[in-house]
Amino acid sequence: MxxxxxxxxxxxxxxxxxxxxxxxxxxxxxxxxxxxxxxxxxxxxxxxxxxxxxxxxxxxxxxxxxxxxxxxxxxxxxxxxxxxxxxxxxxxxxxxxxxxxxxxxxxxxxxxxxxxxxxxxxxxxxxxxxxxxxxxxxxxxxxxxxxxxxxxxxxxxxxxxxxxxxxxxxxxxxxxxxxxxxxxxxxxxxxxxxxLTEEGMSPFVQASMDWIADLGDLMIRLVCALGGVTLFAASIFRWMFTHLPRRETLLPAFYQIGVLSLPVVALTGLFIGMVLAVQTYAQFRLIHLETRLGAVINISLVRELGPVLAATMLAGRVGSAMAAELGTMRVTEQIDALTSMGANPIRYLVVPRFLGCLLLIPPLTVMADFMGVVGGMFYSVTILGVDSHHYWYNSQQYVGLYDLFAGVFKSLFFGAAIAIISCYRGFHCDPGAEGVGRAATGAFVHSFVLILLIDLFLAIFLDSIYTTLWPTSGSLI
Amino acid sequence: MSHFMDSEPERISEPPTTSDDSILEVRSLHVQFGKQHVLREINLTIPRGETVVIIGESGCGKTVLMKSLIGLVRPTAGQVLFDQQELIHLSEHDLTKQRTRFGFVFQMAALFDSMTIGQNVGFPLREHTKKTPQEVQEIVIERLREVGLPASIVHKKPAELSGGMRKRVGLARALAMDPEVMLYDEPTTGLDPIMSDVINELILRSRREHQGLTSIIVTHDMHTTLKVADRVIMLYPLTRLEEDEPQILYDGPPDGLETCEDRRVRQFVTGEAGERLMELANEQPPGQ
Incomplete structure (x- = not known):
């Protein structure tokens, strides 16, 4: 070499x-x-x-x-x-x-x-x-x-x-x-x-795996939240039936939820009745059925719009306020102070609010219905010139007591849902002002979504009850 | 961390022996929030009538320890015995009964915003006694006078009072039920030096006027510590400790704090940042 x-x-x-x-x-x-x-x-x-x-x-x-x-x-x-x-x-x-x-x-x-x-x-x-x-x-x-x-x-x-x-x-x-x-x-x-095995994975597979992981995380959080809300609701019912709250805690809650909500609910009902008259009149006039406006407006209000609007207003006005108030109490250790003094915060803070929402939403719903009927009648008869006799006659023909009952019955569930969701969000508020704000917003959004969900299922349920009780009268829906 | 230590801590946390004289016992307490460990293997015995001051830097778990004593924080592991009873295993009724034997002064007073001062101080009396409103009112005024506040404030709302006054109302509310154990969570934080000294005097006076009162005080204030403490316990953040190091760095009389062999205890007492300044210097500004 x-x-x-x-x-x-x-x-x-x-x-x-x-x-x-x-x-x-x-x-x-x-x-x-x-x-x-x-x-x-x-x-x-x-x-x-x-x-x-x-x-x-x-x-x-x-x-x-x-x-x-x-x-x-x-x-x-x-x-x-x-x-x-x-x-x-x-x-x-x-x-x-x-x-x-x-x-x-x-x-x-x-x-x-x-x-x-x-x-x-x-x-x-x-x-x-x-x-x-x-x-x-x-x-x-x-x-x-x-x-x-x-x-x-x-x-x-x-x-x-x-x-x-x-x-x-x-x-x-x-x-x-x-x-x-x-x-x-x-x-x-x-x-x-x-x-290479990790990096060599195709982007589609990687994205799919990430998506599945996120979905799993979301599902875990949903199940945890659902379990938390269920336990919270169970605790409310337990305290409600074993230790009734004191009168001095009930009255302020009832005043806040019922009395102070009345004007806004009434005003909302009034305007929604008039809006219904405006929107339906043109259509009905084309087929010369203006006198049927009363039936359409009143049945819409009593079955759906009255309860849902009253509940929405309650969620917006009372639900957010309850979440913010309880959240602030949590953040400033007032709930801890209550507990340290031997007062159960569920009994003292939540049960009065729950009872307020549960018991006062039916009257609020009736108020929304009434004001809606008045508003619709006023606009139809006074502004649009629909005959008053036929307006009320048709209303009487189409709107029954079961419709009124269905609306009020649904409102009970709406009120319970608002109270449970709002108090739960307030009780489990994140620290700081941001946490309180998020609790207030979340209380309204979750309550509103739950109201619509409950409305759907209760509408189906009440319709099936109606057809069972009066099979020859046809369906409510 | 071990490099902070000149030698072994003066006393280490050992499981306490049950004593008939003890009103509170903590056995192998461990508290964890999510993945964050706050307290680890805490063992304490607090005799009746003793004033114990728990010191330590922010985030070391002092308040969590105090809330564990009354059952506001559920331990992850271990036991908290109050008068030989484990609080978390009691029924709701019994737990409520036991809690009335505590008085808790919160850091920001935690007065109920929606109530007047009179309603705040009289709240535990209305909840747990059958006293008439007149009797409650008399006790409220008496407690307010004890803490140096005039009776004229009973109709005011907490928002109308200064920080020092709110702290004193909180103290009056905690004393309303003649508790056996008083828990103070940073009672002088946020107050001026004179008002801090007033609060220290009130702590000493409440001890004199309520025989056998056990006081547990969480504070950073060394002036308060040296003035009111019979015994001092110093906690250290778990994040700065090795796995095998006890979280209680010091457990002894206040006189021994300055001569403690543990450098970290002396640093806290004298208020020297020491190596923490190096940590500050090593911190990079965001984005660099």
């Missing part, structure tokens, strides 16, 4: 070396193809070679005399017989030599030895170590690589066997890493594979 065999004849001038580069290249090709030491080197043999190289470097044992009387040329040194005579397998020794060159290139990343210097050194000292010759091999490889770079066609991969087989710096460095850090590489590969 070339690095071990720099003969004195070849070491004349650097120009001659460059000119003979191509010839040497072919010779190396043959030698390298024959030996194929890169393919034959197993990791175990490399380890042995490394061990040997270490001892070799330490002891500098293998020195070759190239003096005139030695009878050895550098080509001789290259031969397998030489390696065998040194007591080492040729492949192993070469591997060692190569590793040595790697080591040297590693420790001397930018060798500054020029060819002239090497020649001078060789001429002065005919004895050099294989270690040094390995370094020369690297230099020659660089020269050869430079020569090949001048002929790009020959440097293309797969066209030049030499290039494939020649251990360039990068290849040597990779080999070094592979051999010196085999275990680290394995671990690194495993780590990279694990990362």
């Amino acid at each position: 070339r690095p071990f065999s720099r003969s004195s004849a070849e070491n004349q001038t650097s120009e001659e070396n460059v000119s003979e580069g191509e010839k040497e290249l072919h010779r190396w090709e043959e030698v390298l193809d024959e030996v194929k030491f890169e393919e034959e080197i197993s990791s175990s043999s490399m380890d042995e070679a490394l061990d040997f190289h270490q001892s070799f470097n330490d002891d500098h044992v293998l020195e070759v005399d190239f003096g005139e009387n030695s009878g050895l040329s550098h080509d001789d040194v290259l031969s397998d017989e030489f390696f065998l005579s040194s007591g080492l397998p040729a492949t192993q020794t070469r591997s060692d030599a190569e590793t040595s060159s790697l080591h040297q290139s590693d420790t001397h990343p930018s060798p500054t030895h020029s060819v002239e210097e090497e020649e001078t050194q060789l001429s002065n000292d005919t004895s050099f170590s294989i270690h040094d010759s390995v370094f020369d091999f690297e230099q020659d490889v660089r020269e050869t690589s430079d020569t090949m770079e001048e002929h790009p066609s020959s440097s293309r991969p797969h066209e030049s066997t030499v290039e494939q087989n020649l251990p360039t710096d990068d290849v040597l460095h990779e080999d070094f890493l592979q051999e010196e850090h085999v275990h680290e590489d394995d671990l690194l590969d495993e780590h990279e594979e694990s990362l």
